[in-house]
Amino acid sequence: MQQETTADEVAAVHAELVQLARELVAGGREAQGGPSFAQHSVLSFVARNPGCRATDISDAFGVNRSTVSRQLRGCLDSGWVRSEVGPLRAGYPLHLTDQGTAVLASADRRRLDEVRARVDGWSPTEISQFASILRRFRTAQAPTPLAEPFQRDGDDAHA
Numbered sequence: 001m002q003q004e005t006t007a008d009e010v011a012a013v014h015a016e017l018v019q020l021a022r023e024l025v026a027g028g029r030e031a032q033g034g035p036s037f038a039q040h041s042v043l044s045f046v047a048r049n050p051g052c053r054a055t056d057i058s059d060a061f062g063v064n065r066s067t068v069s070r071q072l073r074g075c076l077d078s079g080w081v082r083s084e085v086g087p088l089r090a091g092y093p094l095h096l097t098d099q100g101t102a103v104l105a106s107a108d109r110r111r112l113d114e115v116r117a118r119v120d121g122w123s124p125t126e127i128s129q130f131a132s133i134l135r136r137f138r139t140a141q142a143p144t145p146l147a148e149p150f151q152r153d154g155d156d157a158h159a
Helices: 007-026 037-048 054-061 065-077 098-118 124-139
Strands: 081-083 094-096
Touching (some): 007 037, 037 065, 037 081, 037 098, 054 065, 094 098
Antiparallel strands (some): 081 094
């Protein structure tokens, strides 16, 4: 028999998720001018989908194209992404530059180091259980359907 969860416990989970999301989004850039959380997500998507367009990123992340364009502009200006010639209506194919590949690898290492530091002292079993609980929470059926089906393929699993 499953125990009933109290409103306070649910509120505590929500508060922790909000705080974690804020830390991830507002988390500092690398000292050498690394990508923000949003830029890291864009770089990761482009790395996994060479030749994608801003509209592909927008669709995968479930955000407006203007939001992606702002992040993409920073990545282009920093020399991390290059856009190729293509039909304007379809958008320009995007690829990581060598610098973008290096910046993404460095950011990934730093983010994994941060996670390692947070679970330092945990047993392998505790780490595995935590990952399982997070996965279970993330993949749980939402109580009400979203306006459009949410595609998780674009989510950045390395962020």
